[in-house]
Structure formats: C-alpha cells, structure tokens
Amino acid sequence: MNENTNSILGEFLQSAREAKKLSLRAVEKAVGVSNAYLSQVESGKIKQPSPTILHKLSELYEVAYNDLLSLAGHPVPDDDSRESNAPRVFDRFGDISKDEEQELVAYLAFLRARKGRNE
Amino acid sequence: MNENTNSILGEFLQSAREAKKLSLRAVEKAVGVSNAYLSQVESGKIKQPSPTILHKLSELYEVAYNDLLSLAGHPVPDDDSRESNAPRVFDRFGDISKDEEQELVAYLAFLRARKGRNE
DNA sequence: TTCATGTGCTTAGTCTATCAAGCGCCGCTA
DNA sequence: TAGCGGCGCTTGATAGACTAAGCACATGAA
Numbered sequence: 001m002n003e004n005t006n007s008i009l010g011e012f013l014q015s016a017r018e019a020k021k022l023s024l025r026a027v028e029k030a031v032g033v034s035n036a037y038l039s040q041v042e043s044g045k046i047k048q049p050s051p052t053i054l055h056k057l058s059e060l061y062e063v064a065y066n067d068l069l070s071l072a073g074h075p076v077p078d079d080d081s082r083e084s085n086a087p088r089v090f091d092r093f094g095d096i097s098k099d100e101e102q103e104l105v106a107y108l109a110f111l112r113a114r115k116g117r118n119e
Numbered sequence: 120m121n122e123n124t125n126s127i128l129g130e131f132l133q134s135a136r137e138a139k140k141l142s143l144r145a146v147e148k149a150v151g152v153s154n155a156y157l158s159q160v161e162s163g164k165i166k167q168p169s170p171t172i173l174h175k176l177s178e179l180y181e182v183a184y185n186d187l188l189s190l191a192g193h194p195v196p197d198d199d200s201r202e203s204n205a206p207r208v209f210d211r212f213g214d215i216s217k218d219e220e221q222e223l224v225a226y227l228a229f230l231r232a233r234k235g236r237n238e
Numbered sequence: 239t240t241c242a243t244g245t246g247c248t249t250a251g252t253c254t255a256t257c258a259a260g261c262g263c264c265g266c267t268a
Numbered sequence: 269t270a271g272c273g274g275c276g277c278t279t280g281a282t283a284g285a286c287t288a289a290g291c292a293c294a295t296g297a298a
Contacts, residue, residue: 025245033287034288036248036289043247046285047284047285049286050193051188051193052192052194053286055194065194075170075174078196142276144274144275144276153258154276155256155259159277167255172255
C-alpha cells in the first residue's frame with residue numbers, strides 16, 4: 001500500500017516526454033514547470049497536477065488534453081455534459097444581444113489595457 | 120495590489136445557487152462540499168476550486184461544466200467543432216487570442232448570470 | 239587526471255484548496 | 269419570554285501541489 005510506481009498518468013507523461021526526446025530540464029524550460037515537480041509527477045508521487053500544467057504538457061507533447069485530464073482523475077467535460085441535459089449557458093457564441101456585445105467590447109478593451117500595463 | 124472581492128466565478132455560482140433556491144448548507148449536503156468553503160468561493164476568497172468540485176456544482180445547478188472551468192481559469196478542452204463559427208461580433212478587433220476568447224466567454228457567463236438574478 | 243556541464247532525483251519549504259468547529263443573527267413556536 | 273434550528277460567515281488546522289536548492293552520477297573535453 002505504500003509504493004506507487006504505478007501511476008498511469010506518470011508513465012504516460014514519461015513515455016510522451018521520451019518520445020519527444022526531451023529531458024526534464026528541457027521541459028522545465030519549455031513550459032515553466034520545475035524539473036523537480038515533473039520528476040515527482042512521472043514517478044507517481046504527485047497524484048493530481050493542475051489542469052493548467054496538464055494543458056501545457058499536452059501541447060508540448062502533442063497529446064490530447066482530455067486524456068491527461070482523465071488520467072489525472074479530473075472530470076472531463078464532454079464526458080457527461082451530454083449525460084445531463086443542462087442548458088448551456090452559451091449555446092454557442094451565436095446569439096449575443098446588443099447590450100451584451102457592448103459589454104464584451106468594453107471588457108476586451110479592459111483586458112488588453114491591463115495586459116499592456118503588466119509586463 | 121489586488122484585494123479583489125469581485126470574483127466572476129463566485130458571483131456566477133451564487134446566482135446559480137439562488138436561482139435554485141438552495142442554502143449553502145443544502146448544497147453542502149447535496150454535493151459534499153463544506154458550506155464554509157462554498158461561502159469563500161462565492162465571495163471570491165478562493166480563486167480556483169478543483170475541477171472535481173466544479174463538476175459537482177455544475178450538475179446540481181444545471182449549468183455547463185465547461186463554463187465553470189472557464190470561469191475558474193482552468194484551461195478548457197478545445198471544441199474544434201465550433202472553431203468555424205467564431206463570433207462575428209469580434210471581427211472588428213481583428214485577432215482574438217485563445218486566452219482572450221476564454222476570458223470573454225467567462226465574462227459573458229457572468230453577465231448572463233447577473234441578469235438572471237436581477238430579473 | 240580535472241573540470242565543466244547535463245541528467246534524474248530528493249528534500250525542505252511555501253502557498254493554497256479544503257474542512258471542522260464555532261460564532262452571531264434571524265424567524266419561528268411554545 | 270426562552271429556546272431551537274437554520275442561516276451565512278470566520279478562523280485554525282491539515283493536506284497536497286509546486287518550487288528552489290542541492291546531491292550523486294554520467295559524459296566528454298583539455
């Protein structure tokens with residue numbers, strides 16, 4: 001009950017990294033996650049890396065983000081958004097009212113202003 | 120710098136809960152998340168609840184899990200299918216980055232949640 | 239040989255999500 | 269009036285994600 005070398009997520013990530021012929025430090029440089037942490041994830045010591053980190057790795061390794069989410073034990077969106085017939089809040093970006101459009105425009109301006117200021 | 124009390128995720132979740140006429144303790148009972156924690160999420164004190172919790176809430180409140188992920192700032196798996204009918208509304212801005220699009224989607228959710236509550 | 243650089247790994251610490259316990263405030267009903 | 273049960277909220281503690289620093293081993297030059 002103690003030794004967990006069997007982390008499917010860890011093994012999967014290690015395979016993907018080696019397939020790309022990348023060292024832990026190369027990955028650290030590429031995605032901004034410490035090699036120490038990556039090592040622990042691959043060895044199964046860390047069980048649930050955040051979606052943010054999984055997303056970065058999925059892009060680097062060119063594997064499906066959904067798969068990593070699933071392997072990490074996070075709920076995967078498409079899986080059961082179909083199962084429950086929850087009304088989608090955005091049925092698609094499609095029908096946006098004039099008011100909403102105006103607010104979104106303002107908000108986008110705000111986002112860009114803020115981004116320009118930091119960094 | 121930031122003492123942010125305005126959390127879009129928090130307001131959205133509060134709107135959804137009140138729309139269902141549920142107390143924090145009722146939600147606690149339903150999904151197994153402490154009312155203390157729910158209170159902090161709604162007030163914006165907690166920034167990034169785990170996908171697992173967001174998923175449970177999305178089912179209870181009958182809102183899209185993807186939307187909650189987005190509001191919480193977690194990467195959302197790309198639905199490549201909707202790439203094609205990207206919102207015409209934003210054409211005037213030229214290119215919108217993925218990040219920006221995600222923030223706009225989140226903000227739209229917030230707008231609509233707020234409208235629903237004041238109605 | 240010696241030095242330099244790259245590798246995976248360990249450890250100590252920080253930060254934050256999450257919970258258990260308990261507070262004070264209401265609206266009841268006896 | 270007292271008391272009860274539900275309400276939102278605060279606080280202290282715990283667990284686990286994540287990093288900085290450094291260790292030990294390897295390779296390959298000078």
